[in-house]
């Protein structure tokens with residue numbers, strides 16, 4: 001048990017699917033992401049095609 005660290009804060013990120021023919025292709029979706037200790041720092045999957053997001057950037 002090592003729960004004495006601070007609660008991780010979710011960061012609002014824009015995740016964009018880059019899968020050709022996916023309905024969400026090139027459409028950025030804002031969602032909270034928790035940073036991971038190991039790279040890639042932010043991980044997400046497209047809700048439409050299930051592919052791992054390769055394009056996750058902070059909300060400006």
Ligand SMILES: [Zn+2]
Pocket residue numbers: 017018019022023024025046047048049050051
């Ligand atoms: Zn997709």
